[in-house]
Amino acid sequence: MRICFVLNNVREENYNTSVVLMHTAHKRGHTVFMMDVGDFNFTHDEPLSIHAIQTPKSIKTKSAKKFIEDVKKANLKKKKISAKNIDVLFIRNNPTEEIERQWAEHAGVAFGKMMQQEGVLVLNDAYALSHAFIDKLYFEELPSSIKPDSIITRKKEDILDFFKKQNKKMVLKPLEGSGGKDVYLIDENEKNLNQIIETLLNQGYVIAQEFLPDVKDGDVRIILMNGQVIERDGKYSMIRRKMGKGEFRSNFKQGATAKAVEMNKDFQKIIEVVAPKLINDGLFFVGLDVVKDKLIEINVLSPGGLDYFNEIDYPDFGDEVIDAIERKIAYKEMHGNHLSNKFLATMA
Missing domain, CATH: 3.30.1490.20 (ATP-grasp fold, A domain)
Known part of the structure; x- marks a missing residue:
């Protein structure tokens, strides 16, 4: 499988969820490319192309942190690749970080649509991302019973x-x-x-x-894939984010600490309510932020959290995500163009 990850800036990429997924795909023998959101190329009457670096097969690191360090140290040069030679495009750039580059905010999604037209499997579905681009507004389309x-x-x-x-x-x-x-x-x-x-x-x-007064206990980030929480050996892709005294924002970028959390009826209900819409819309990989029995945010544009599971002695669930993508490519090869990108995106 030839999989390309769209990032804000390859040279500035550090250990995060995208790196976990790239490292996992690399370890499993897939050809992994990394590109900036500004590396798409359109030429009239030709397939869309990208400029990307390819992670060398010689990198054998067991750690995702060491993996991205070694990739950057290698000082790899980007090469031009036709969309026809890419199986999967995983859009992982975060538009909200593009304060000084307004042109970059919508570029990943816009060119993602064109990549889909070239027959590349795009995750999340680019048309779904376009619809949910302002994810806090998309959040308001969900039933009021689970929201503040x-x-x-x-x-x-x-x-x-x-x-x-x-x-x-x-x-x-x-x-x-x-x-x-x-x-x-x-x-x-x-x-x-x-x-x-x-x-x-x-x-x-x-x-x-x-x-919500219960925010004093932090919030819970739940990672959903194909509308379901990921599970391995009784551990779920859920993590509590707890802030220090005097702070109510539960966000790792604001200094929150990671705590283990168990599945309960409140979390399960929220997942069951949200899942049908995510599946119908083509949103493969999504983050939910939950306080007790209320969903407070939904993250569809580069959701994170996998990189913190090792802090609570959980698996990072990278293998489960890459497994799912491999199955989608297998379905695509079996059925040709008869299955839409939107359908494949959330097909288990």
């Missing part, structure tokens, strides 16, 4: 009205963003409320969300 109360608006008065209805305690965050950046817990003692609202409104739409 919220509004999305650019009107200050609506935010203040919501604040009153929530007994003067709420969470404010930008509609587009990730990593826990610019997320505020607002209560009646907040003296800079107007300034915070104005700052967020200057960035675009704002989400005002019901505050």
Whole structure:
């Protein structure tokens, strides 16, 4: 299998979920390519092409951390490859990190659509990613029974009205963003409320969300594949993210620590409610953020978390993900062009 990972910047890539998956595919003997989101090439009347580096077969590291270090040390040169010579394109660049490169925000998804038209299996399905591109807005398409109360608006008065209805305690965050950046817990003692609202409104739409007291215990990141939680030897692809004292944002980029967590009825219900839509939409690899019995966010654009499972003595589940992709390619080869990319993307 020839699999290419679309990243923000290959040279700046560090140990993360993408690296876990690339390392796993490499160990299993697949040909692994890495490309920047700016490495697509379109020429009229020719197949789409990419510029990518190929991970050398000589790299034999057991550790994903050492793997990416060795790849970068090798100072590999990119080579031009036709889409016809790629089996899988895994779109893993994070548009929310492209603050200074606005052109890069939509490029992965836009060219991903063109790669699908060339017959390449694209994960997640590029049309599904386009639909769910603002994942916090996509989140609002899910049933209200599993979500906290919220509004999305650019009107200050609506935010203040919501604040009153929530007994003067709420969470404010930008509609587009990730990593826990610019997320505020607002209560009646907040003296800079107007300034915070104005700052967020200057960035675009704002989400005002019901505050969930159980966030004191952190949140749980659940990784879903084909609409199901991954399981190995009784351990599930779920991890609790616990912040330190005085912090309510449970995000690894903000310093959260990893804790083991058991499957329960609340988590299972949320998964059962969300799964049909993810499968129908073609979203293969997705992250859910859960506080007790409420889903607070859904991550479809480069969801992470696999790189933290080793901290709780869990498998990183990379083998299960690559297994699933191998099966999709086998189905594709058996059925030719009769199965759509969207269908294959979430076919178990």
